[in-house]
Amino acid sequence: MIDFELSEEQQMIRDSVGAFARDEIRPAARPADESGAIPAPLVAKAWQFGFVSGAIPEKFGGGGDARSAVTGAIVAEELGFGDLSIAIHVLAPRLFAYPIVDMGTDDQRAKYLKRFSGADFAAATAAVMEPRFDFDLSALQVSARRDGGGFVLNGAKCYVPLAAESDSMLVYAATDAAKGFAGVDGFIVPRAAAGVTVSEREKNMGLKALATYELTLKDCRVGADARVGGDKGIDFSRLMSQSRVAFAALGVGVMNAAFEYARDYAKERKAFGVPIATKQAIAFILADMAIEIDAARLLVWEAAFKLDKGGDGLRESYLAKNYVAQSALKLTDNGVQVLGGHGYIREHPVEMWLRNARGFSAIDGIATV
Amino acid sequence: MIDFELEPQVLNQLKMYHMVSEQMMRPISRDCDEHEHQKPTQFYESMWAASAAAADIQIGHDKSKKPDASKPAAPRRANLLTVLSTEELCWGDAGLYLSTPNPGLGGAAVMAAGTPDQKERFLKRFKEGKPKWGAMAITEPGFGSDSSAVATTATRDGDNWVLDGTKIFVTAGQMAAEKSDGFVVVWATVDRSAGRAGIKPFIVEHNTPGMSVTRVENKLGIRASDTAMIVLDNCRIPLDQILGSAEVRKEGGFKDVMATFDATRPIVAAMALGVGRAALDFVRDFLKQQNVAIRYGISPRRLTAVERDFMEMEVQLQAARLLTWRAAWMLDTGKRNSLEASMAKAKAGLAVTLITQKAVELLGPLGYSRKILVEKWMRDAKINDIFEGTQQINMIIIARRILNYSSKELN
Numbered sequence: 117m118i119d120f121e122l123s124e125e126q127q128m129i130r131d132s133v134g135a136f137a138r139d140e141i142r143p144a145a146r147p148a149d150e151s152g153a154i155p156a157p158l159v160a161k162a163w164q165f166g167f168v169s170g171a172i173p174e175k176f177g178g179g180g181d182a183r184s185a186v187t188g189a190i191v192a193e194e195l196g197f198g199d200l201s202i203a204i205h206v207l208a209p210r211l212f213a214y215p216i217v218d219m220g221t222d223d224q225r226a227k228y229l230k231r232f233s234g235a236d237f238a239a240a241t242a243a244v245m246e247p248r249f250d251f252d253l254s255a256l257q258v259s260a261r262r263d264g265g266g267f268v269l270n271g272a273k274c275y276v277p278l279a280a281e282s283d284s285m286l287v288y289a290a291t292d293a294a295k296g297f298a299g300v301d302g303f304i305v306p307r308a309a310a311g312v313t314v315s316e317r318e319k320n321m322g323l324k325a326l327a328t329y330e331l332t333l334k335d336c337r338v339g340a341d342a343r344v345g346g347d348k349g350i351d352f353s354r355l356m357s358q359s360r361v362a363f364a365a366l367g368v369g370v371m372n373a374a375f376e377y378a379r380d381y382a383k384e385r386k387a388f389g390v391p392i393a394t395k396q397a398i399a400f401i402l403a404d405m406a407i408e409i410d411a412a413r414l415l416v417w418e419a420a421f422k423l424d425k426g427g428d429g430l431r432e433s434y435l436a437k438n439y440v441a442q443s444a445l446k447l448t449d450n451g452v453q454v455l456g457g458h459g460y461i462r463e464h465p466v467e468m469w470l471r472n473a474r475g476f477s478a479i480d481g482i483a484t485v
Numbered sequence: 486m487i488d489f490e491l492e493p494q495v496l497n498q499l500k501m502y503h504m505v506s507e508q509m510m511r512p513i514s515r516d517c518d519e520h521e522h523q524k525p526t527q528f529y530e531s532m533w534a535a536s537a538a539a540a541d542i543q544i545g546h547d548k549s550k551k552p553d554a555s556k557p558a559a560p561r562r563a564n565l566l567t568v569l570s571t572e573e574l575c576w577g578d579a580g581l582y583l584s585t586p587n588p589g590l591g592g593a594a595v596m597a598a599g600t601p602d603q604k605e606r607f608l609k610r611f612k613e614g615k616p617k618w619g620a621m622a623i624t625e626p627g628f629g630s631d632s633s634a635v636a637t638t639a640t641r642d643g644d645n646w647v648l649d650g651t652k653i654f655v656t657a658g659q660m661a662a663e664k665s666d667g668f669v670v671v672w673a674t675v676d677r678s679a680g681r682a683g684i685k686p687f688i689v690e691h692n693t694p695g696m697s698v699t700r701v702e703n704k705l706g707i708r709a710s711d712t713a714m715i716v717l718d719n720c721r722i723p724l725d726q727i728l729g730s731a732e733v734r735k736e737g738g739f740k741d742v743m744a745t746f747d748a749t750r751p752i753v754a755a756m757a758l759g760v761g762r763a764a765l766d767f768v769r770d771f772l773k774q775q776n777v778a779i780r781y782g783i784s785p786r787r788l789t790a791v792e793r794d795f796m797e798m799e800v801q802l803q804a805a806r807l808l809t810w811r812a813a814w815m816l817d818t819g820k821r822n823s824l825e826a827s828m829a830k831a832k833a834g835l836a837v838t839l840i841t842q843k844a845v846e847l848l849g850p851l852g853y854s855r856k857i858l859v860e861k862w863m864r865d866a867k868i869n870d871i872f873e874g875t876q877q878i879n880m881i882i883i884a885r886r887i888l889n890y891s892s893k894e895l896n
């Protein structure tokens with residue numbers, strides 16, 4: 117039955133994560149963008165929320181929470197409202213942990229999940245994207261060839277968050293390129309493994325506070341036990357749908373940040389003797405932003421809801437993410453426009469949001485709910 | 486708890502509406518479009534018979550019913566069901582939907598502004614006898630968007646109100662005023678100096694002397710629906726046919742117009758959704774026949790232009806739909822929804838205008854041809870971005886709400 121109300125628990129989560137994003141992440145966002153470094157105490161504080169450990173089974177010291185993509189989307193939106201780089205950073209260990217929670221073998225769970233139940237941030241990551249213009253999740257070019265009992269990985273990955281500080285990462289590779297999503301497997305690869313090279317830190321237009329790296333795999337051998345889920349493998353399509361929901365939700369947060377900032381500015385800033393917000397040309401931009409935020413959020417929630425109900429959510433999450441990729445760009449651009457020349461100056465955050473939002477069309481797979 | 490699922494009962498109900506669309510509307514759709522003022526009486530009769538059998542769904546905020554403490558309150562869903570069924574019927578034909586014998590916008594005004602006694606007195610006719618129509622007349626030659634400029638006057642004269650003025654663009658005006666035992670809700674001012682507060686709704690019964698339909702418009706689309714000019718010339722009606730109170734209060738009658746819009750804007754949004762879905766369904770089936778696959782999940786940089794366009798149509802429609810459901814759900818759950826109703830209307834009106842235009846484009850020469858209905862849907866769709874507040878008027882309402890501005894500060 118159609119309902120648009122959050123549960124009490126979701127409301128509480130939204131409020132507390134929202135307050136953290138507003139009061140602590142936001143003030144750190146600009147300095148982090150300029151310096152390229154996220155303060156460790158902030159990351160530690162975020163860790164306390166249990167964004168990662170909450171979903172680790174109790175058996176391994178975690179919260180054992182039942183996961184919900186809708187709740188995950190709510191959290192991601194709030195964090196994205198704070199700052200996109202910091203959000204992706206603090207959520208990154210999920211990229212390694214969640215697929216193992218959901219689809220790993222008992223041995224893999226026992227071996228890898230405990231580290232996420234401790235008091236300190238445990239860096240971990242996944243390598244999904246590849247450095248090609250038509251990079252396609254359903255047609256990965258990094259390959260995993262069976263070799264005796266194990267696999268040999270070859271190819272290049274990019275936009276791997278926190279690769280330099282993660283001991284282990286999950287590398288997605290095609291075991292059977294003809295099968296699309298179904299031919300993809302996830303492999304647990306130690307950073308120190310032979311054949312693995314982590315590049316210098318990538319330099320991007322936005323997301324400057326997020327440390328991402330290229331990863332080269334050259335005849336990198338892993339054992340059969342490195343394959344997530346063993347012979348059963350993983351449901352890569354589902355993982356990517358979860359990722360799209362996460363990205364779309366992060367995007368709604370960025371949109372909302374730009375909207376609030378532009379709205380407040382427009383009520384203060386005067387031109388021709390009146391607040392610019394009293395001019396329709398500005399007011400209509402703001403009204404359109406408000407509509408698009410709600411529209412995007414509802415699309416994201418619907419896609420998340422489909423996942424929670426056990427559906428594959430492929431179409432919904434794909435459409436929602438692509439929608440947000442466009443709207444987030446449009447809205448952050450609006451944010452700059454409403455501030456005029458002042459929007460172009462790095463004193464204000466809107467130019468940073470525009471640079472960050474452009475990333476949604478390029479980036480996939482490196483956040484999850 | 487967030488939920489986007491329609492339960493089986495509702496889906497079954499919607500299947501019935503869909504059948505009505507497929508079997509009663511689509512077959513006469515083109516003919517009614519080509520022969521603008523010809524009345525599909527058989528269709529009216531069938532719809533009348535069908536609606537008499539259906540439960541009377543009441544839209545808007547339900548202030549009349551006190552909750553019965555002894556029973557767990559069943560969630561109210563009238564508004565949600567209304568937008569769902571409206572989409573389904575406008576998938577069939579939006580013009581025919583608007584021409585269906587029912588209380589229409591006139592009924593919505595009675596529900597929003599009438600006393601319990603008036604609701605009973607004026608609406609019970611829709612459950613008995615021959616097909617009837619209700620209509621609502623605000624718009625005049627001198628204004629449309631600025632509804633505070635009502636120039637039609639209502640003057641007290643003994644036991645009567647006397648109405649004088651000209652109304653235009655009255656949907657189902659001809660059917661309500663002259664061709665059935667219906668009524669027209671006429672908005673008129675009892676005190677021009679009082680501005681908005683002086684504007685009140687009056688029930689004018691069919692064939693009241695002094696009321697005449699002087700013109701029926703020829704239109705771009707929704708041609709099955711009559712759009713009438715109604716002249717009120719010394720038109721006398723009983724005193725008790727003012728809806729609500731005659732008293733001119735500061736916060737007076739105009740609030741009732743606004744309350745009506747809270748309920749009717751999601752319905753207009755749902756009308757748009759129906760037309761948009763008709764076009765989308767057609768294009769989807771067509772592409773399938775042509776073996777053009779829509780590949781969800783691949784790199785956006787590998788999508789063809791057709792795939793991109795189709796997906797854009799699809800997601801825009803869904804975004805508009807979710808906003809519409811939310812606006813209706815808010816009414817059902819007793820939440821103030823003026824902002825959300827305008828968001829739904831603004832989004833759906835524009836999105837579907839563009840979706841249907843794109844559908845014509847995607848189908849090439851076939852899309853432009855009157856052999857199929859897609860070009861008609863493009864013409865039908867456009868009205869949803871105009872009536873019940875144009876795109877711009879709804880944007881003003883949204884802007885005022887998010888900026889916390891009065892109508893003086895932003896207009």
Ligand SMILES: Cc1cc2nc3c(=O)[nH]c(=O)nc-3n(C[C@H](O)[C@H](O)[C@H](O)COP(=O)(O)OP(=O)(O)OC[C@H]3O[C@@H](n4cnc5c(N)ncnc54)[C@H](O)[C@@H]3O)c2cc1C
Nearest residue numbers: 621622623624628629630654655656712872873875877896
């Ligand atoms: C088929 C049809 C059926 C209708 N049915 C009914 C009915 O049943 N009952 C009824 O009362 N009316 C009805 N209407 C009237 C309809 O509600 C009006 O046409 C509509 O409100 C717009 O008014 P207008 O046509 O006078 O345009 P105008 O108010 O003259 O507007 C012209 C343009 O200016 C824009 N504009 C106006 N004010 C502003 C502003 N402040 N800021 C920015 N832009 C502005 C508008 O958005 C529009 O683009 C119907 C109209 C049609 C075409």
